[in-house]
Amino acid sequence: MTFQSNKELHDSQAKTTLKKLIQDFYGQFESETIPHIVLPSRTKKNIELKEDADVWVYGDTESLRSAKTVKGAKQILKTSYVVDLLMKGHLEQDKSSTLRELYYISENWDIAKFHEQSESDRLIEDLEIITGLQREDFHVRPEENGATMFGPIKIKEVTKRGERTMHCQEDVGEAGYQIPYNVETVEFLEHDAKFIIAIETGGMYDRLIENGFDEKFDSILVHLKGQPARSTRRLIKRMNEELNIPVVVFTDGDPWSFRIYASVAYGAIKTAHLSEFMATPAAKFIGVQSSDIVEYELSTDKLSDQDIKALESELTDPRFETDYWKEQINMMLKLGKKSEQQAFAGKGLDYVTDTYLPERLGEMGVI
Amino acid sequence: MVIAEELAKKQKAISIAEFFEKNRQILGFDSSPRCLLTSVKEAVDNALDACEESGILPDIFIKIESKSKENVTLIIEDNGPGIVKEQIPRVFAKLLYGSRFHSVKQSRGQQGIGISAAVLYSQLTSGRPAKIVSKIDKKAPAHYFELLINTQTNEPEIIADKIIEWDRLRGTRIELEMAASYVKGRRQSVYEYLKDTAIVNPHARITLIEPDNNQIIFERVTDKVPVEAAEILPHPHGIELGMLMKMLRYTERDKLAPFLRYSFSRIGLQTASEICKKSGLDPEKDPREVTLDEAKRLHEAFKKVKISAPSTDCLSPITEELIRKGLEKEHTIDFIETTTRPASVHNGHPFQVEAGIAYGGNLPKEDKVEILRFANRVPLLYQQGACAVTNAVEGIKWKAYSLDQPGNSIPVGPAIILVHVASTHIPFTSEAKEAIADVPEIAQEIELALKEVGRRLKLYLSRQDKLELRREKEEIIQKILPLIAKKVGEILDRPTPDISPVVAKIMGNVFIQRIVSQNGKGCDVEIRLKNHSEAVRHFSLHETLPYSIKAPSPEPKSIPLGKQTDHLWKITLKPQEEKAIIYKLDIKYEEASKLPQPVAEGIDEELITGAKVVNV
Numbered sequence: 001m002t003f004q005s006n007k008e009l010h011d012s013q014a015k016t017t018l019k020k021l022i023q024d025f026y027g028q029f030e031s032e033t034i035p036h037i038v039l040p041s042r043t044k045k046n047i048e049l050k051e052d053a054d055v056w057v058y059g060d061t062e063s064l065r066s067a068k069t070v071k072g073a074k075q076i077l078k079t080s081y082v083v084d085l086l087m088k089g090h091l092e093q094d095k096s097s098t099l100r101e102l103y104y105i106s107e108n109w110d111i112a113k114f115h116e117q118s119e120s121d122r123l124i125e126d127l128e129i130i131t132g133l134q135r136e137d138f139h140v141r142p143e144e145n146g147a148t149m150f151g152p153i154k155i156k157e158v159t160k161r162g163e164r165t166m167h168c169q170e171d172v173g174e175a176g177y178q179i180p181y182n183v184e185t186v187e188f189l190e191h192d193a194k195f196i197i198a199i200e201t202g203g204m205y206d207r208l209i210e211n212g213f214d215e216k217f218d219s220i221l222v223h224l225k226g227q228p229a230r231s232t233r234r235l236i237k238r239m240n241e242e243l244n245i246p247v248v249v250f251t252d253g254d255p256w257s258f259r260i261y262a263s264v265a266y267g268a269i270k271t272a273h274l275s276e277f278m279a280t281p282a283a284k285f286i287g288v289q290s291s292d293i294v295e296y297e298l299s300t301d302k303l304s305d306q307d308i309k310a311l312e313s314e315l316t317d318p319r320f321e322t323d324y325w326k327e328q329i330n331m332m333l334k335l336g337k338k339s340e341q342q343a344f345a346g347k348g349l350d351y352v353t354d355t356y357l358p359e360r361l362g363e364m365g366v367i
Numbered sequence: 368m369v370i371a372e373e374l375a376k377k378q379k380a381i382s383i384a385e386f387f388e389k390n391r392q393i394l395g396f397d398s399s400p401r402c403l404l405t406s407v408k409e410a411v412d413n414a415l416d417a418c419e420e421s422g423i424l425p426d427i428f429i430k431i432e433s434k435s436k437e438n439v440t441l442i443i444e445d446n447g448p449g450i451v452k453e454q455i456p457r458v459f460a461k462l463l464y465g466s467r468f469h470s471v472k473q474s475r476g477q478q479g480i481g482i483s484a485a486v487l488y489s490q491l492t493s494g495r496p497a498k499i500v501s502k503i504d505k506k507a508p509a510h511y512f513e514l515l516i517n518t519q520t521n522e523p524e525i526i527a528d529k530i531i532e533w534d535r536l537r538g539t540r541i542e543l544e545m546a547a548s549y550v551k552g553r554r555q556s557v558y559e560y561l562k563d564t565a566i567v568n569p570h571a572r573i574t575l576i577e578p579d580n581n582q583i584i585f586e587r588v589t590d591k592v593p594v595e596a597a598e599i600l601p602h603p604h605g606i607e608l609g610m611l612m613k614m615l616r617y618t619e620r621d622k623l624a625p626f627l628r629y630s631f632s633r634i635g636l637q638t639a640s641e642i643c644k645k646s647g648l649d650p651e652k653d654p655r656e657v658t659l660d661e662a663k664r665l666h667e668a669f670k671k672v673k674i675s676a677p678s679t680d681c682l683s684p685i686t687e688e689l690i691r692k693g694l695e696k697e698h699t700i701d702f703i704e705t706t707t708r709p710a711s712v713h714n715g716h717p718f719q720v721e722a723g724i725a726y727g728g729n730l731p732k733e734d735k736v737e738i739l740r741f742a743n744r745v746p747l748l749y750q751q752g753a754c755a756v757t758n759a760v761e762g763i764k765w766k767a768y769s770l771d772q773p774g775n776s777i778p779v780g781p782a783i784i785l786v787h788v789a790s791t792h793i794p795f796t797s798e799a800k801e802a803i804a805d806v807p808e809i810a811q812e813i814e815l816a817l818k819e820v821g822r823r824l825k826l827y828l829s830r831q832d833k834l835e836l837r838r839e840k841e842e843i844i845q846k847i848l849p850l851i852a853k854k855v856g857e858i859l860d861r862p863t864p865d866i867s868p869v870v871a872k873i874m875g876n877v878f879i880q881r882i883v884s885q886n887g888k889g890c891d892v893e894i895r896l897k898n899h900s901e902a903v904r905h906f907s908l909h910e911t912l913p914y915s916i917k918a919p920s921p922e923p924k925s926i927p928l929g930k931q932t933d934h935l936w937k938i939t940l941k942p943q944e945e946k947a948i949i950y951k952l953d954i955k956y957e958e959a960s961k962l963p964q965p966v967a968e969g970i971d972e973e974l975i976t977g978a979k980v981v982n983v
Contacts, residue, residue, distance in 0.1 A: 070842055
């Protein structure tokens with residue numbers, strides 16, 4: 001089967017799935033039922049561990065959106081308009097929009113228009129959940145591309161202008177290889193990496209490149225850019241599963257960074273329907289651990305009220321329900337302090353690559 | 368003797384100035400903003416009382432000028448009856464002169480030590496005399512005085528006394544310079560005090576000119592001068608033993624029974640003799656010869672004998688209507704309810720509670736409810752936490768009245784709660800007279816009044832909720848559902864689905880639908896009826912047709928109407944019940960599909976979907 005016909009098939013399947021949703025609404029009118037949709041509740045209370053895949057997915061609690069209320073009715077109206085756009089504007093015409101463009105397109109939809117982009121973003125996620133598809137299947141793109149990566153791996157990417165082959169150390173600039181928004185077009189050719197290190201901040205990512213950490217330890221550096229984009233998480237998972245390379249996550253030592261690790265390893269609450277596709281359960285947390293703050297005598301900041309609330313909320317988050325995380329969270333609460341990755345600079349610029357990371361990687365049995 | 372004389376000398380030496388300095392706080396002269404507020408309050412209270420007594424609609428003018436960094440000049444002018452020349456020096460420059468302490472009557476003046484305290488404060492802080500102008504009649508001259516208080520003797524010292532030109536009909540003007548400051552934007556300020564005063568004195572016009580020359584007018588909203596509170600005899604239940612003894616000693620009556628009858632309110636012939644019997648005293652006894660022990664028995668007997676509550680014409684409530692007007696004029700609100708409770712008695716003093724609750728409009732939604740407390744029409748701005756009104760507000764479970772209330776404290780929401788206590792004797796917690804004491808009778812009346820307006824607020828809010836729900840449903844069925852139906856039809860390339868069954872369901876209506884289908888040459892007609900509500904619905908269904916119908920089930924009542932026939936079915940549908948009426952017509956399908964809608968009769972139009980409603 002050629003790539004082109006494959007794509008056509010894919011698109012027509014997506015169309016059928018979307019059409020099914022509209023047929024449901026139509027059928028509800030015909031059977032004298034108030035139009036409604038049932039969705040899994042997208043809250044932290046309704047995520048559960050999927051044993052075989054070891055990732056967190058939505059549980060059985062459902063929420064009902066019904067045209068009985070103005071909110072529910074508007075939601076159904078907006079869903080109909082979005083599906084119309086996706087079917088007739090995207091799939092039938094082989095066009096695509098970014099999430100932001102979609103939001104602007106709705107300007108002309110009278111009472112069906114979105115009041116902020118987060119609302120349309122969320123509706124697209126709802127559609128992913130209802131149809132079991134991903135937004136790329138509807139030709140909806142995120143605004144920004146994924147982050148960058150750097151390391152001893154050679155890849156082939158199918159771009160709109162043809163195939164490109166590159167080595168992510170030799171054929172890229174100082175910033176590394178730019179991860180595209182759809183990483184399904186990336187093929188791994190060869191590598192000699194012993195592990196992948198996913199890094200929260202740009203400053204630390206650059207530090208590791210400058211210190212030659214990738215060469216010294218045969219590692220692939222992936223910049224997470226804060227809460228990682230879907231493509232970044234998907235690429236990490238693919239490298240981990242397809243190439244069998246272990247993954248470690250290196251973030252700041254604060255409550256928000258714990259969540260970054262959780263979304264890489266276990267899946268995010270907002271996108272738990274995609275956990276099986278994007279989460280890397282084998283990913284391990286290097287740090288900064290609460291215990292590192294004490295052991296390495298890092299300079300710290302006081303926890304803010306929001307930080308404390310976030311930590312307390314994590315204590316009831318099922319993803320953190322392990323002895324390890326309970327200990328880390330409680331320790332941070334007790335210390336009342338947090339630390340950044342870059343706090344290691346206080347001990348010299350090479351300390352993190354010469355001392356901290358090798359020590360931790362050793363402890364974790366990665367090297 | 369020598370010691371006593373020494374002491375007497377010392378006692379004299381305690382000057383009025385010293386007395387003032389020692390008692391500044393309790394007299395309401397502590398912080399610099401409060402000194403100004405207390406002075407304004409004394410003058411305004413006097414003006415309102417004087418106008419009320421003379422049946423004049425008050426027009427009060429207040430001007431505050433910055434004199435220096437620490438000093439302001441306060442000018443207050445009223446259109447009251449004025450003060451006769453001879454009295455002017457003592458009214459303004461002698462402490463405790465002409466106080467109302469002994470009259471049994473509701474008045475504002477019970478509130479403070481009097482205007483002379485403001486004069487004294489002004490003199491002590493600025494060194495300048497008070498400047499007074501007063502005129503009692505259009506034809507009378509205006510008298511101008513400059514007065515100081517002799518702080519040794521508590522007697523007025525006249526610095527100037529002359530007749531001047533004053534272009535007013537009558538009235539009084541006072542000008543004081545004092546160390547004080549004008550503040551804005553907080554509860555305890557001249558502005559807030561005047562605003563609140565205007566609410567409970569809707570018959571007054573109050574003009575304030577602030578130091579920056581900004582003019583604020585609190586306009587009057589009624590021309591009705593409040594009924595002047597009558598002065599009454601003391602009620603036996605409110606009298607203290609000492610007072611009783613004093614009355615016995617100085618009475619002009621020669622016999623005990625008449626003494627009781629004419630010295631107290633609510634004691635008649637019968638009651639007087641009962642009191643005498645209960646106390647074991649001879650009704651014929653000379654009251655001046657009653658001993659302490661006998662007086663005690665008499666006092667005890669007052670409590671044992673049934674005496675009706677004091678008359679309440681000594682009270683002057685603001686009235687429900689005027690509280691409403693007062694609140695409305697100073698705030699933009701959606702809802703207001705007020706109540707005036709029947710008069711009641713505490714410790715022998717008649718009192719009456721009034722309450723109002725204002726809701727919505729542009730009142731802040733997230734803040735604590737503002738509580739406006741009044742005692743005898745005077746706003747209480749300090750010591751909110753210690754007041755019986757606040758305690759009563761906090762003691763009520765406001766959630767039952769649809770207001771949020773975090774942790775048994777003051778409720779939160781876009782509301783103002785107003786409580787006015789009127790009495791011949793307001794029991795204050797302290798000399799500062801800023802908080803009403805928690806006397807059980809008063810506390811209970813406040814609670815009852817608040818609950819009464821609370822219940823009405825709840826009714827209003829639940830009505831609003833229902834209206835909101837109705838409005839929401841209208842929006843769904845009229846705007847959103849038609850668009851959904853149209854869009855899903857478009858996407859699927861199918862006709863727009865009929866939304867009326869869903870509309871009936873959302874509205875909880877009875878849905879009536881006529882389905883016509885061809886059957887040979889004629890038509891089968893089915894009228895489906897479904898009750899989507901939670902109530903039993905009764906109505907009549909009419910099919911008024913120019914055709915005769917065949918094989919109807921159930922059988923209708925048929926009434927000829929000229930060329931047509933009205934077929935009538937009496938329908939009763941239980942909640943969620945479905946019924947059908949069938950009949951046949953000998954006409955073509957095309958013709959039958961053009962029949963007018965069925966007609967329902969004897970039911971509200973808004974409860975039916977799918978039929979025309981006619982009610983004669």
